[in-house]
Amino acid sequence: MTWNLVTQSFRLLRSDKKLLVFPVLSAVGAAALALPFLLALFGMRPAGGPHWGPNTWLLVFLWYWGASFITIFFNCALAACVQMRFAGQDPTLADGLRRAASRADTIFMWSLVSATVGQIARAMEERAGWIGRLIIGTVGLGWGMATYLVIPVLVMEDTGVMDSVRRSSSLLRQTWGEQLISGIAFGWLGLLFAIPGVVLGVLGANGYPILIAPAIAWFATMVAAFTAAREIFTVALYRYATTGEPPSGYDAVTLGTALRPH
DSSP: OHHHHHHHHHHHHHHOGGGGHHHHHHHHHHHHHHHHHHHHHHSSOTTTOOOOSHHHHHHHHHHHHHHHHHHHHHHHHHHHHHHHHHTTOOOOHHHHHHHHHHTHHHHHHHHHHHHHHHHHHHHHHHHSOHHHHHHHHHHHHHHHHHTTTHHHHHHHSOOOHHHHHHHHHHTHHHHHHHHHHHHHHHHHHHHHHHHHHHHHHHHHHTTOGGGHHHHHHHHHHHHHHHHHHHHHHHHHHHHHHHHOOOOTTSOHHHHHHHOOOO
């Protein structure tokens, strides 16, 4: 059933290709933000690299926070457009950006929470043994599942950060199975679709350099498509879990067997 929901998410993306713009803007924004931070880190010490003191770690965290904000902002804009599509409207890119902008303060705070949790987990993993990494990984999986629906909650419900996290967590009981299986489904599809890009890249690195550019373009397009499809899937899951109504373009029978809305 989850495979059907995943493929339906890609079908919706194929019918509204402008949704691909949001992941592209997110990647461009994160890359542009990285430039001044890289100049700050390496500009004064071009030979020896940065000195990893408190100031360096602060710069790294600030970049991570900024990149998280950019990513979450454009994901929220994409989710807003998907929600409007499911409601029978024909949204523009500006509609999604306006909705995300109206929630910018909450997105800002959620990006801070997300970046802080991510950096703490990474620091703990670097210092922990294998048992510690296993525990941290388990906790991280639970956190990821509990916050899986935070983006649609941020967009569709006018709540603060902690209320959004609690709301996403409360929906976990209905959606945890689909969350796990969808991760596997997207993972296998990603491996399958990566094969042409890998082939082009290998050929490009072994005497056919003209194929390197198509390989890069293939992977860039693939990442944008999978990012958008995942967000479409998330909004569909949220919408049905909270309303019991199948989104436009989705099979009610399939969704009905996937979830039991309350």
